[in-house]
Amino acid sequence: MELDVYLKKTRSDFKLEIAFTVRAGALKVITGPSGAGKTTIVRLLAGLEKPDEGHIRFNGETWVDTHKRIFMPPQKRRIGYVFQEYTLFPHLTVYKNVSFAATDENAVVSLMKLFGIWHLKDQKPNKISGGERQRCAICQNMARNPRLLLLDEPFSSLDLEIRRKLRFELMQLNKRISLSMVHITHDLAEALLLGNDVLSIVNGKENPDWFKQQLKSL
Amino acid sequence: MAIGEVDWTPFCLSGKLAIMTTAILLILAAPLAYFLTFSRFRAKFLCSAAINLPLVLPPTVLGFYLLIVMKPDGFIGSIWGWFSNASLLFSFSGILFASLIYSLPFAVTPMQTAFAKIDIRHIESAKVLGLSSTAAFFRVVLPNSLNGIFAAAILIFVHTLGEFGVILMVGGSIPGRTKVSSIAIYEAVEALRYKEAGIMSLALLLICYVVLITINLLNRKNGYGT
Numbered sequence: 001m002e003l004d005v006y007l008k009k010t011r012s013d014f015k016l017e018i019a020f021t022v023r024a025g026a027l028k029v030i031t032g033p034s035g036a037g038k039t040t041i042v043r044l045l046a047g048l049e050k051p052d053e054g055h056i057r058f059n060g061e062t063w064v065d066t067h068k069r070i071f072m073p074p075q076k077r078r079i080g081y082v083f084q085e086y087t088l089f090p091h092l093t094v095y096k097n098v099s100f101a102a103t104d105e106n107a108v109v110s111l112m113k114l115f116g117i118w119h120l121k122d123q124k125p126n127k128i129s130g131g132e133r134q135r136c137a138i139c140q141n142m143a144r145n146p147r148l149l150l151l152d153e154p155f156s157s158l159d160l161e162i163r164r165k166l167r168f169e170l171m172q173l174n175k176r177i178s179l180s181m182v183h184i185t186h187d188l189a190e191a192l193l194l195g196n197d198v199l200s201i202v203n204g205k206e207n208p209d210w211f212k213q214q215l216k217s218l
Numbered sequence: 219m220a221i222g223e224v225d226w227t228p229f230c231l232s233g234k235l236a237i238m239t240t241a242i243l244l245i246l247a248a249p250l251a252y253f254l255t256f257s258r259f260r261a262k263f264l265c266s267a268a269i270n271l272p273l274v275l276p277p278t279v280l281g282f283y284l285l286i287v288m289k290p291d292g293f294i295g296s297i298w299g300w301f302s303n304a305s306l307l308f309s310f311s312g313i314l315f316a317s318l319i320y321s322l323p324f325a326v327t328p329m330q331t332a333f334a335k336i337d338i339r340h341i342e343s344a345k346v347l348g349l350s351s352t353a354a355f356f357r358v359v360l361p362n363s364l365n366g367i368f369a370a371a372i373l374i375f376v377h378t379l380g381e382f383g384v385i386l387m388v389g390g391s392i393p394g395r396t397k398v399s400s401i402a403i404y405e406a407v408e409a410l411r412y413k414e415a416g417i418m419s420l421a422l423l424l425i426c427y428v429v430l431i432t433i434n435l436l437n438r439k440n441g442y443g444t
Contacts, residue, residue, distance in 0.1 A: 048342050074345045087343040091361040100357075101347035144347055 002026075002180050003148065007044050008053040016040055016204035022148075022197070024059075025178035027171075029198045031191040031211060037204040038184045039084070042152045045182060046081045047074035058148065080141025080149040084156060086133040088125040094136050095121035102143035111139040115169065131162035138170070151183045155190070167193060188214050224417050227394055228402035235310075235398060236378040239317040243374050244367065246318070247325035252355055254326065255333040256341070270323045277320070277383030284316050284388050313389040313396050320384050324373040332366020333359060365436050376429045379422065 003022040010016075016037040022028040030038050043049045045056060047063065050071060056064040063072040088097045094117060099108045112118040115135040120128050125136070134154050141149060151170075155163040167190060174181055185191050191198050191211070200211035253259075254266055272280055287294045288306045294315070298306040306312040336359055344354040360367070382400040389396030391405065399422060406415035 046342075046346050048346070074342075075348045075350060077346075078348070079346060081343065081346040083339055083343065085339070087337070087339045089340060089344075089358060089362075100344075101349070140347070 002059055003182075004055070004057040005041075005045070006054045007041065007051045007056070009040060009044065009049070009051045011037070011040065011204075014204040018199075018201060018204070018206060020199050020206070022180050022182060025174075025180055026197055027174045027181045027183060027194055029183050029185060029191045029194055030201065031185055031188065031198060032201040032207070033210075034186060036201045038186075038201065039152055040204075041201075042081070042150045042182065042184055045148075046079060046150055047072060047077055078144070078147050080138075080144060080146035082134070082137045082141055082149070082151045082154040084153045086125065086130070086137065088133055088136055088140070090125055092124075093121065094123050094125065094128065094132075097125065097136055098139045098143050100140055100143075103145045104143075107145070108139075108143050111142050115139050129162075130158050131166065134158065134166060135169075138173075142173075146179070149179055149181045151181060153184050153186065156185070156187070163187075163190075170194065224414055225402070228397050228399045229418070229421065231310075231394070231397065232379050232399040235314060235317055235381075236375045238314055239321055239378045240371050240374045242314075243318060243321055243325040244371055247322065247329055247370065248360070248367070249355075251326045251329035251333055252359065255330050256338075269326050272320050273323045277381075278387065280320060281316070281384040281387030284319065284384065288312055288315065288388055307388055308390050308392060308396060310389075310395055313385045313398070316384045316388045317378050317381060320381060321374045321377050324377050325370045328366050328370040328373060329363065332363035332369075335366075336362050369433055369436055372429050372433055376426050379425065 002024040005021070006019040008015075008017045013035065014037060018037070018041060020028070030041060032038055040049065044051050044064075051064060051066060053066045054064065055062065055066070058077075061072075062068070062070050063077055064070060088094075089100065092100065095108070095112070098112055098117075099105060102108045109118070112121065115138065117128075117132055117135050117139065120132060120136075125133055128136070137154070138151075155166050158166065170181075170183075171194060173179070183194055185194075188211075192215075198211060200207055202210045250269070254262055254269075259265075285307070286292055288298075289295045290299055290305055290307075295306045298304070298311070302311075306315065340358050340362070341354050344358045345351070349357060380400055381398065382404065385396065385398055386401055389398075391397045391401045397405075399418060403415050403418045403422070406412075406418065
Protein backbone atom coordinates (compact mmCIF):
# COMPACT_ATOMS: atom_id res chain seq x y z
CA MET A 1 0.00 0.00 0.00
CA GLU A 2 1.40 3.34 -1.01
CA LEU A 3 -1.24 6.01 -0.41
CA ASP A 4 -3.58 5.82 2.56
CA VAL A 5 -6.27 8.47 2.73
CA TYR A 6 -9.04 9.35 5.15
CA LEU A 7 -10.57 12.79 4.75
CA LYS A 8 -13.44 14.76 6.23
CA LYS A 9 -14.30 18.23 5.06
CA THR A 10 -17.50 20.20 5.35
CA ARG A 11 -18.38 22.33 2.35
CA SER A 12 -21.34 24.66 2.02
CA ASP A 13 -23.14 22.24 -0.31
CA PHE A 14 -22.05 18.82 1.01
CA LYS A 15 -19.98 16.98 3.57
CA LEU A 16 -17.02 15.05 2.24
CA GLU A 17 -16.07 11.89 4.09
CA ILE A 18 -13.96 9.44 2.19
CA ALA A 19 -11.38 6.72 2.82
CA PHE A 20 -9.35 4.92 0.19
CA THR A 21 -5.95 3.51 -0.59
CA VAL A 22 -3.87 3.45 -3.76
CA ARG A 23 -1.45 0.63 -4.36
CA ALA A 24 2.07 1.37 -5.53
CA GLY A 25 2.09 2.00 -9.28
CA ALA A 26 -1.71 1.75 -9.55
CA LEU A 27 -3.96 4.12 -11.42
CA LYS A 28 -6.89 4.96 -9.18
CA VAL A 29 -9.87 6.49 -10.92
CA ILE A 30 -12.27 8.61 -8.90
CA THR A 31 -15.55 9.14 -10.64
CA GLY A 32 -18.94 10.55 -9.80
CA PRO A 33 -21.45 13.17 -10.86
CA SER A 34 -20.63 16.88 -10.95
CA GLY A 35 -20.38 18.40 -7.50
CA ALA A 36 -19.65 15.05 -5.82
CA GLY A 37 -16.41 16.33 -4.31
CA LYS A 38 -13.89 14.83 -6.74
CA THR A 39 -11.84 17.98 -7.24
CA THR A 40 -11.89 18.67 -3.48
CA ILE A 41 -10.27 15.26 -2.89
CA VAL A 42 -7.49 15.99 -5.37
CA ARG A 43 -6.91 19.47 -3.90
CA LEU A 44 -6.67 17.91 -0.44
CA LEU A 45 -4.18 15.35 -1.75
CA ALA A 46 -2.14 18.13 -3.36
CA GLY A 47 -2.12 20.19 -0.16
CA LEU A 48 -3.98 23.10 -1.72
CA GLU A 49 -6.72 22.69 0.89
CA LYS A 50 -6.71 21.41 4.44
CA PRO A 51 -9.18 18.79 5.68
CA ASP A 52 -11.27 19.35 8.80
CA GLU A 53 -10.26 15.90 9.96
CA GLY A 54 -8.29 12.96 8.64
CA HIS A 55 -4.93 11.78 7.42
CA ILE A 56 -2.94 11.29 4.23
CA ARG A 57 0.03 8.93 4.39
CA PHE A 58 2.28 8.17 1.50
CA ASN A 59 4.80 5.34 1.70
CA GLY A 60 4.98 5.70 5.48
CA GLU A 61 5.42 9.48 5.29
CA THR A 62 2.64 11.54 6.86
CA TRP A 63 1.45 14.40 4.69
CA VAL A 64 -1.56 15.24 6.81
CA ASP A 65 -2.66 14.18 10.26
CA THR A 66 -5.18 16.51 11.84
CA HIS A 67 -4.91 14.84 15.26
CA LYS A 68 -1.14 15.36 15.33
CA ARG A 69 -1.52 18.77 13.63
CA ILE A 70 0.73 17.71 10.78
CA PHE A 71 0.31 19.42 7.42
CA MET A 72 2.94 19.10 4.73
CA PRO A 73 2.73 21.97 2.22
CA PRO A 74 2.30 21.16 -1.48
CA GLN A 75 5.92 22.13 -2.25
CA LYS A 76 7.25 19.29 -0.12
CA ARG A 77 4.96 16.50 -1.33
CA ARG A 78 6.76 16.17 -4.68
CA ILE A 79 3.65 15.39 -6.65
CA GLY A 80 2.36 16.26 -10.10
CA TYR A 81 -1.04 17.88 -10.59
CA VAL A 82 -2.59 18.28 -14.02
CA PHE A 83 -5.53 20.64 -13.68
CA GLN A 84 -8.88 20.44 -15.42
CA GLU A 85 -8.04 23.42 -17.59
CA TYR A 86 -4.77 24.61 -18.93
CA THR A 87 -2.48 26.02 -16.30
CA LEU A 88 0.64 26.44 -18.39
CA PHE A 89 2.45 29.65 -17.60
CA PRO A 90 1.49 32.04 -20.40
CA HIS A 91 4.76 34.00 -20.38
CA LEU A 92 6.92 30.93 -20.99
CA THR A 93 7.49 28.83 -24.10
CA VAL A 94 6.43 25.20 -24.15
CA TYR A 95 10.02 24.12 -23.44
CA LYS A 96 10.40 26.50 -20.52
CA ASN A 97 7.03 25.38 -19.16
CA VAL A 98 8.09 21.74 -19.23
CA SER A 99 11.48 22.51 -17.70
CA PHE A 100 9.94 24.88 -15.10
CA ALA A 101 10.53 22.51 -12.19
CA ALA A 102 12.49 19.80 -13.95
CA THR A 103 15.07 17.82 -12.06
CA ASP A 104 16.89 16.68 -15.21
CA GLU A 105 17.14 18.69 -18.46
CA ASN A 106 17.62 15.50 -20.50
CA ALA A 107 14.35 14.16 -19.15
CA VAL A 108 12.61 17.29 -20.46
CA VAL A 109 13.71 16.56 -24.03
CA SER A 110 12.81 12.86 -23.74
CA LEU A 111 9.38 13.59 -22.30
CA MET A 112 8.59 16.20 -24.94
CA LYS A 113 9.61 13.79 -27.69
CA LEU A 114 7.63 10.98 -26.08
CA PHE A 115 4.49 13.12 -25.98
CA GLY A 116 5.08 14.51 -29.47
CA ILE A 117 5.44 18.16 -28.50
CA TRP A 118 9.17 18.67 -29.13
CA HIS A 119 8.48 20.55 -32.37
CA LEU A 120 6.44 23.07 -30.33
CA LYS A 121 9.27 23.85 -27.91
CA ASP A 122 9.54 27.52 -28.90
CA GLN A 123 5.80 28.21 -29.04
CA LYS A 124 3.86 30.06 -26.37
CA PRO A 125 0.88 28.16 -24.83
CA ASN A 126 -1.69 30.42 -26.52
CA LYS A 127 -0.37 29.36 -29.95
CA ILE A 128 -0.91 25.62 -29.52
CA SER A 129 -4.04 23.43 -29.40
CA GLY A 130 -5.87 22.23 -26.28
CA GLY A 131 -4.55 18.67 -26.67
CA GLU A 132 -0.99 19.93 -27.06
CA ARG A 133 -1.38 22.11 -23.98
CA GLN A 134 -2.52 19.18 -21.86
CA ARG A 135 0.34 17.04 -23.19
CA CYS A 136 2.65 19.87 -22.19
CA ALA A 137 1.04 20.05 -18.73
CA ILE A 138 1.56 16.29 -18.23
CA CYS A 139 5.21 16.65 -19.34
CA GLN A 140 5.67 19.65 -17.02
CA ASN A 141 4.54 17.58 -14.04
CA MET A 142 6.39 14.45 -15.09
CA ALA A 143 9.64 16.38 -15.52
CA ARG A 144 9.59 17.04 -11.79
CA ASN A 145 9.92 13.29 -11.26
CA PRO A 146 6.82 13.12 -9.03
CA ARG A 147 6.03 10.38 -6.57
CA LEU A 148 2.30 10.63 -7.28
CA LEU A 149 0.49 12.12 -10.26
CA LEU A 150 -2.90 13.75 -9.75
CA LEU A 151 -5.05 14.33 -12.83
CA ASP A 152 -8.23 16.36 -12.46
CA GLU A 153 -10.34 15.72 -15.56
CA PRO A 154 -7.37 16.63 -17.74
CA PHE A 155 -9.06 15.65 -20.99
CA SER A 156 -12.58 16.95 -20.35
CA SER A 157 -12.30 19.98 -22.61
CA LEU A 158 -10.75 18.09 -25.52
CA ASP A 159 -12.47 16.54 -28.49
CA LEU A 160 -13.10 12.80 -28.58
CA GLU A 161 -10.23 11.77 -30.83
CA ILE A 162 -7.59 13.71 -28.88
CA ARG A 163 -9.08 12.41 -25.63
CA ARG A 164 -8.70 8.80 -26.84
CA LYS A 165 -5.10 9.40 -27.86
CA LEU A 166 -4.19 11.00 -24.55
CA ARG A 167 -5.90 8.26 -22.54
CA PHE A 168 -3.79 5.73 -24.40
CA GLU A 169 -0.61 7.74 -23.81
CA LEU A 170 -1.44 8.00 -20.11
CA MET A 171 -1.98 4.23 -19.82
CA GLN A 172 1.33 3.61 -21.57
CA LEU A 173 3.05 6.00 -19.20
CA ASN A 174 1.54 4.32 -16.15
CA LYS A 175 2.71 0.90 -17.37
CA ARG A 176 6.18 2.11 -18.37
CA ILE A 177 7.21 3.92 -15.22
CA SER A 178 4.84 2.36 -12.69
CA LEU A 179 3.90 5.71 -11.19
CA SER A 180 0.97 5.89 -8.79
CA MET A 181 -1.79 8.06 -10.21
CA VAL A 182 -5.13 9.41 -9.07
CA HIS A 183 -7.29 10.31 -12.03
CA ILE A 184 -10.54 12.22 -11.67
CA THR A 185 -13.15 11.83 -14.38
CA HIS A 186 -16.90 11.91 -14.84
CA ASP A 187 -16.48 10.09 -18.17
CA LEU A 188 -17.54 6.48 -17.53
CA ALA A 189 -15.75 5.10 -20.59
CA GLU A 190 -12.56 6.79 -19.42
CA ALA A 191 -13.02 5.39 -15.91
CA LEU A 192 -13.49 1.86 -17.25
CA LEU A 193 -10.59 2.07 -19.65
CA LEU A 194 -8.03 3.63 -17.33
CA GLY A 195 -8.77 2.41 -13.90
CA ASN A 196 -7.52 -0.78 -12.43
CA ASP A 197 -9.25 0.54 -9.35
CA VAL A 198 -12.39 2.73 -9.57
CA LEU A 199 -13.85 4.70 -6.67
CA SER A 200 -17.22 6.31 -7.28
CA ILE A 201 -18.45 9.06 -5.02
CA VAL A 202 -21.76 10.88 -4.71
CA ASN A 203 -22.32 13.87 -2.43
CA GLY A 204 -18.93 13.43 -0.81
CA LYS A 205 -19.41 9.76 0.11
CA GLU A 206 -18.28 6.53 -1.53
CA ASN A 207 -21.14 5.01 -3.52
CA PRO A 208 -20.14 1.92 -5.55
CA ASP A 209 -23.75 1.46 -6.70
CA TRP A 210 -23.69 4.74 -8.61
CA PHE A 211 -20.99 3.48 -10.97
CA LYS A 212 -22.75 0.15 -11.49
CA GLN A 213 -26.05 1.87 -12.20
CA GLN A 214 -24.44 4.23 -14.65
CA LEU A 215 -22.81 1.30 -16.47
CA LYS A 216 -26.15 -0.53 -16.67
CA SER A 217 -27.85 2.50 -18.14
CA LEU A 218 -25.26 2.77 -20.94
CA MET B 219 11.49 85.29 -22.03
CA ALA B 220 13.25 82.43 -23.86
CA ILE B 221 13.27 78.78 -22.78
CA GLY B 222 16.97 79.09 -22.02
CA GLU B 223 16.32 81.84 -19.49
CA VAL B 224 14.00 79.70 -17.37
CA ASP B 225 15.58 78.18 -14.26
CA TRP B 226 15.12 74.45 -14.85
CA THR B 227 16.59 73.45 -11.48
CA PRO B 228 13.11 72.80 -9.98
CA PHE B 229 12.36 70.53 -12.96
CA CYS B 230 15.56 68.58 -12.39
CA LEU B 231 14.64 68.27 -8.72
CA SER B 232 11.12 67.11 -9.64
CA GLY B 233 12.62 64.58 -12.07
CA LYS B 234 15.02 63.28 -9.42
CA LEU B 235 12.20 63.08 -6.86
CA ALA B 236 9.88 61.31 -9.33
CA ILE B 237 12.53 58.77 -10.39
CA MET B 238 13.51 57.95 -6.80
CA THR B 239 9.89 57.74 -5.63
CA THR B 240 9.03 55.45 -8.56
CA ALA B 241 11.99 53.13 -7.96
CA ILE B 242 11.43 52.84 -4.20
CA LEU B 243 7.65 52.51 -4.43
CA LEU B 244 7.79 49.77 -7.05
CA ILE B 245 9.88 47.68 -4.67
CA LEU B 246 7.76 48.49 -1.59
CA ALA B 247 4.35 48.28 -3.24
CA ALA B 248 4.79 44.94 -5.03
CA PRO B 249 4.75 42.74 -1.90
CA LEU B 250 2.03 44.94 -0.40
CA ALA B 251 -0.18 44.52 -3.49
CA TYR B 252 0.57 40.76 -3.46
CA PHE B 253 -0.52 40.57 0.16
CA LEU B 254 -3.70 42.58 -0.49
CA THR B 255 -4.57 40.43 -3.50
CA PHE B 256 -3.85 36.93 -2.29
CA SER B 257 -3.80 36.99 1.51
CA ARG B 258 -6.70 35.48 3.43
CA PHE B 259 -6.13 37.93 6.28
CA ARG B 260 -9.62 39.06 7.23
CA ALA B 261 -8.77 42.64 8.20
CA LYS B 262 -6.89 43.35 4.98
CA PHE B 263 -9.66 45.72 3.90
CA LEU B 264 -8.53 47.98 6.77
CA CYS B 265 -4.97 47.95 5.37
CA SER B 266 -6.33 48.66 1.90
CA ALA B 267 -8.35 51.64 3.16
CA ALA B 268 -5.33 53.05 5.01
CA ILE B 269 -3.13 52.74 1.91
CA ASN B 270 -5.74 54.54 -0.19
CA LEU B 271 -6.23 57.43 2.26
CA PRO B 272 -3.93 59.79 0.31
CA LEU B 273 -6.35 59.49 -2.63
CA VAL B 274 -9.17 61.16 -0.73
CA LEU B 275 -7.45 63.23 1.94
CA PRO B 276 -6.78 66.90 1.15
CA PRO B 277 -2.99 67.26 0.64
CA THR B 278 -2.93 69.79 3.46
CA VAL B 279 -4.37 67.25 5.91
CA LEU B 280 -1.88 64.62 4.82
CA GLY B 281 0.87 67.24 4.92
CA PHE B 282 -0.12 68.26 8.43
CA TYR B 283 0.08 64.70 9.77
CA LEU B 284 3.38 64.17 7.95
CA LEU B 285 4.67 67.32 9.64
CA ILE B 286 3.69 65.88 13.01
CA VAL B 287 5.50 62.56 12.45
CA MET B 288 8.48 64.07 10.62
CA LYS B 289 9.33 66.87 13.04
CA PRO B 290 12.57 66.28 14.98
CA ASP B 291 10.74 64.85 18.02
CA GLY B 292 8.10 63.09 15.91
CA PHE B 293 8.01 59.30 15.44
CA ILE B 294 9.75 59.22 12.04
CA GLY B 295 11.74 62.44 12.54
CA SER B 296 13.38 61.19 15.73
CA ILE B 297 14.40 57.87 14.11
CA TRP B 298 15.79 59.79 11.12
CA GLY B 299 17.63 62.18 13.44
CA TRP B 300 19.15 59.29 15.38
CA PHE B 301 20.54 57.81 12.17
CA SER B 302 21.53 60.95 10.23
CA ASN B 303 21.83 63.63 12.90
CA ALA B 304 19.78 65.93 10.63
CA SER B 305 16.21 67.14 10.33
CA LEU B 306 13.86 65.31 7.96
CA LEU B 307 11.71 68.41 7.50
CA PHE B 308 12.69 70.89 4.77
CA SER B 309 15.12 68.41 3.23
CA PHE B 310 15.11 66.39 0.00
CA SER B 311 14.85 63.17 2.04
CA GLY B 312 11.78 64.66 3.73
CA ILE B 313 9.94 65.41 0.49
CA LEU B 314 10.96 61.96 -0.80
CA PHE B 315 9.39 60.35 2.30
CA ALA B 316 6.25 62.46 1.84
CA SER B 317 6.08 61.49 -1.85
CA LEU B 318 6.32 57.81 -0.97
CA ILE B 319 3.30 58.10 1.32
CA TYR B 320 1.37 60.38 -1.04
CA SER B 321 1.89 58.17 -4.13
CA LEU B 322 1.53 54.79 -2.40
CA PRO B 323 -2.05 54.14 -3.64
CA PHE B 324 -0.95 54.94 -7.20
CA ALA B 325 1.59 52.14 -6.92
CA VAL B 326 -0.50 49.56 -5.08
CA THR B 327 -3.81 49.84 -6.97
CA PRO B 328 -2.57 49.09 -10.55
CA MET B 329 -0.39 46.27 -9.25
CA GLN B 330 -3.30 44.84 -7.27
CA THR B 331 -5.46 44.97 -10.41
CA ALA B 332 -2.76 43.22 -12.45
CA PHE B 333 -2.19 40.55 -9.77
CA ALA B 334 -5.94 39.93 -9.46
CA LYS B 335 -6.09 39.09 -13.18
CA ILE B 336 -3.68 36.21 -12.70
CA ASP B 337 -5.37 32.84 -12.67
CA ILE B 338 -4.99 31.56 -9.11
CA ARG B 339 -4.37 28.07 -10.55
CA HIS B 340 -1.07 29.31 -12.00
CA ILE B 341 0.10 30.11 -8.49
CA GLU B 342 -1.26 26.82 -7.15
CA SER B 343 0.43 24.98 -10.00
CA ALA B 344 3.73 26.71 -9.20
CA LYS B 345 3.40 25.66 -5.54
CA VAL B 346 2.64 22.05 -6.46
CA LEU B 347 5.71 22.17 -8.72
CA GLY B 348 7.73 23.01 -5.63
CA LEU B 349 8.01 26.80 -5.65
CA SER B 350 7.80 28.76 -2.42
CA SER B 351 5.39 31.72 -2.28
CA THR B 352 8.31 34.10 -2.83
CA ALA B 353 9.61 32.14 -5.82
CA ALA B 354 6.09 31.92 -7.27
CA PHE B 355 5.84 35.71 -6.91
CA PHE B 356 9.05 36.31 -8.86
CA ARG B 357 8.69 33.53 -11.44
CA VAL B 358 4.94 33.58 -12.09
CA VAL B 359 3.18 36.64 -10.69
CA LEU B 360 5.63 39.39 -11.67
CA PRO B 361 6.31 38.27 -15.26
CA ASN B 362 2.56 38.09 -15.89
CA SER B 363 1.90 41.55 -14.41
CA LEU B 364 4.43 43.61 -16.31
CA ASN B 365 1.88 45.95 -17.86
CA GLY B 366 0.32 46.62 -14.46
CA ILE B 367 3.74 47.31 -12.97
CA PHE B 368 4.63 49.59 -15.87
CA ALA B 369 1.31 51.43 -15.45
CA ALA B 370 2.06 51.81 -11.73
CA ALA B 371 5.51 53.20 -12.52
CA ILE B 372 4.08 55.78 -14.90
CA LEU B 373 1.35 56.81 -12.49
CA ILE B 374 3.79 57.23 -9.61
CA PHE B 375 6.17 59.21 -11.80
CA VAL B 376 3.56 61.62 -13.14
CA HIS B 377 1.80 61.99 -9.81
CA THR B 378 5.08 62.86 -8.11
CA LEU B 379 5.92 65.38 -10.85
CA GLY B 380 2.70 67.24 -10.08
CA GLU B 381 2.92 67.17 -6.27
CA PHE B 382 2.39 70.50 -4.60
CA GLY B 383 0.54 70.79 -1.29
CA VAL B 384 2.21 68.00 0.64
CA ILE B 385 5.69 69.01 -0.51
CA LEU B 386 5.09 72.65 0.31
CA MET B 387 4.04 71.70 3.85
CA VAL B 388 6.92 69.38 4.69
CA GLY B 389 9.61 70.83 2.44
CA GLY B 390 8.83 74.49 2.01
CA SER B 391 10.49 76.06 -1.01
CA ILE B 392 14.25 75.84 -0.65
CA PRO B 393 15.91 76.32 -4.07
CA GLY B 394 17.87 73.25 -5.16
CA ARG B 395 16.63 71.23 -2.19
CA THR B 396 12.85 71.25 -1.94
CA LYS B 397 11.64 73.73 -4.55
CA VAL B 398 10.10 71.43 -7.15
CA SER B 399 8.53 72.43 -10.48
CA SER B 400 4.94 72.85 -9.23
CA ILE B 401 6.13 75.18 -6.45
CA ALA B 402 8.32 77.10 -8.92
CA ILE B 403 5.28 77.61 -11.18
CA TYR B 404 3.19 78.79 -8.23
CA GLU B 405 5.88 81.27 -7.17
CA ALA B 406 6.34 82.53 -10.75
CA VAL B 407 2.60 83.26 -10.95
CA GLU B 408 2.65 84.96 -7.56
CA ALA B 409 5.52 87.17 -8.76
CA LEU B 410 3.60 87.92 -11.99
CA ARG B 411 6.28 86.17 -14.13
CA TYR B 412 3.59 84.72 -16.38
CA LYS B 413 5.85 83.81 -19.31
CA GLU B 414 8.14 81.77 -17.08
CA ALA B 415 5.11 80.12 -15.47
CA GLY B 416 3.66 79.47 -18.94
CA ILE B 417 6.80 77.78 -20.26
CA MET B 418 7.15 75.59 -17.17
CA SER B 419 3.43 74.71 -17.18
CA LEU B 420 3.56 73.78 -20.86
CA ALA B 421 6.54 71.51 -20.20
CA LEU B 422 4.66 69.74 -17.37
CA LEU B 423 1.50 69.51 -19.48
CA LEU B 424 3.36 67.87 -22.37
CA ILE B 425 5.10 65.37 -20.10
CA CYS B 426 1.79 64.40 -18.44
CA TYR B 427 0.02 64.14 -21.81
CA VAL B 428 2.66 61.79 -23.22
CA VAL B 429 2.45 59.69 -20.06
CA LEU B 430 -1.35 59.39 -20.29
CA ILE B 431 -1.12 58.37 -23.96
CA THR B 432 1.38 55.68 -22.94
CA ILE B 433 -1.04 54.35 -20.30
CA ASN B 434 -3.89 54.27 -22.85
CA LEU B 435 -1.71 52.35 -25.29
CA LEU B 436 -0.81 49.91 -22.54
CA ASN B 437 -4.45 49.37 -21.62
CA ARG B 438 -5.35 48.72 -25.24
CA LYS B 439 -2.61 46.16 -25.64
CA ASN B 440 -4.01 42.64 -25.72
CA GLY B 441 -2.50 39.46 -24.35
CA TYR B 442 -1.35 38.31 -20.96
CA GLY B 443 -0.16 40.68 -18.34
CA THR B 444 -2.58 43.46 -19.22
